[in-house]
Amino acid sequence: MTTVVERLQGESPKFSVEFLPPRDAEDEKVLWKAVRELEGLDPAFVSITYGAGGSRRDRTIRATGRIAQETTLLPVAHLTAVDHSVAELRNVIGWYAAIGVRNVLALRGDPPGDPMGEWVAHPEGLNYADELVALVRELGDFCVGVAAFPYGHPRSPDLDTDLKFLLRKLNAGADYAVAQLFHAPEPFLRLRDRVAAAGCSAAILPGIMPMLSPRGLAKIVELSGADLPVEISRRLEPYADDVASFRAEGIDIATEMCQRLLDEGVPALHFYTMNRAKATREVLSRLGLVTRA
Numbered sequence: 594m595t596t597v598v599e600r601l602q603g604e605s606p607k608f609s610v611e612f613l614p615p616r617d618a619e620d621e622k623v624l625w626k627a628v629r630e631l632e633g634l635d636p637a638f639v640s641i642t643y644g645a646g647g648s649r650r651d652r653t654i655r656a657t658g659r660i661a662q663e664t665t666l667l668p669v670a671h672l673t674a675v676d677h678s679v680a681e682l683r684n685v686i687g688w689y690a691a692i693g694v695r696n697v698l699a700l701r702g703d704p705p706g707d708p709m710g711e712w713v714a715h716p717e718g719l720n721y722a723d724e725l726v727a728l729v730r731e732l733g734d735f736c737v738g739v740a741a742f743p744y745g746h747p748r749s750p751d752l753d754t755d756l757k758f759l760l761r762k763l764n765a766g767a768d769y770a771v772a773q774l775f776h777a778p779e780p781f782l783r784l785r786d787r788v789a790a791a792g793c794s795a796a797i798l799p800g801i802m803p804m805l806s807p808r809g810l811a812k813i814v815e816l817s818g819a820d821l822p823v824e825i826s827r828r829l830e831p832y833a834d835d836v837a838s839f840r841a842e843g844i845d846i847a848t849e850m851c852q853r854l855l856d857e858g859v860p861a862l863h864f865y866t867m868n869r870a871k872a873t874r875e876v877l878s879r880l881g882l883v884t885r886a
């Protein structure tokens with residue numbers, strides 16, 4: 594199977610998409626509609642997040658397997674260390690290998706129920722993502738990605754410490770990183786440049802999620818860990834009660850930011866899709882990266 598690194602090669606900018614594991618049969622239909630709509634646009638890869646526990650995890654594994662076996666897409670399986678012994682992690686990784694999935698995004702994960710709660714490692718498990726990177730690497734010929742945080746991970750005391758641990762993951766054998774959501778290009782570009790200045794050539798992909806509604810915007814702000822820049826608030830505020838205009842402005846803002854990132858030479862844009870294809874298609878079409886929206 595092709596690797597993410599291979600798919601990112603070449604001069605032309607690429608894009609990739611992220612999906613969530615479906616919660617039920619209805620959700621599964623929504624996911625597969627988006628998968629099929631985006632398949633024709635030839636994303637570099639599609640990644641599927643790893644559920645916080647139990648059945649959600651089985652659905653991640655099933656959806657990843659289906660994408661590997663029933664589509665032309667390159668799946669990247671997310672995996673977290675949450676509530677897993679090393680033996681269990683080995684099992685999941687082995688299962689991915691058995692169905693031909695060779696691309697893994699290695700994450701530490703958060704305490705279930707409360708992302709900022711106390712982190713308690715499984716007694717026979719791992720503490721940090723760099724250990725999972727090393728484990729995946731040890732188990733086979735995998736291409737491994739990790740998470741990066743343009744505003745710093747919420748648990749990191751400062752950006753220097755955050756960079757140190759990102760470099761540790763990359764030096765443990767990760768091939769690339771995907772960034773958490775951000776609202777303005779500068780913090781992402783600074784992080785990318787600091788990684789390069791530290792002598793690391795791994796690609797850092799920007800994570801993009803257009804602001805489509807006031808509720809979606811609140812989620813983006815929460816996940817990014819940073820306040821919205823004043824100029825973006827000013828652009829969106831007038832449309833707080835006008836769903837269509839809010840969405841249109843959100844697509845404009847995302848397109849402008851993506852264009853700036855492409856001008857700055859990012860190899861690919863990674864879209865957090867929430868299992869819907871429309872906004873991603875619109876932004877890609879506006880950027881001229883696909884011919885039909």
Ligand SMILES: Cc1cc2nc3c(=O)[nH]c(=O)nc-3n(C[C@H](O)[C@H](O)[C@H](O)COP(=O)(O)OP(=O)(O)OC[C@H]3O[C@@H](n4cnc5c(N)ncnc54)[C@H](O)[C@@H]3O)c2cc1C
Binds near residue numbers: 642700702740774
């Ligand atoms: C692109 C992306 C995809 C994601 N996908 C998922 C998913 O599928 N499922 C899910 O549950 N969550 C997912 N997350 C959320 C992620 O699991 C959380 O943000 C988690 O808190 C951090 O994971 P990490 O892999 O960055 O952890 P780590 O890199 O281990 O970092 C965790 C914290 O510990 C610090 N740290 C790292 N190494 C050390 C060390 N050796 N010593 C001391 N401190 C250290 C870091 O600075 C950071 O503050 C995703 C996040 C991103 C950005």
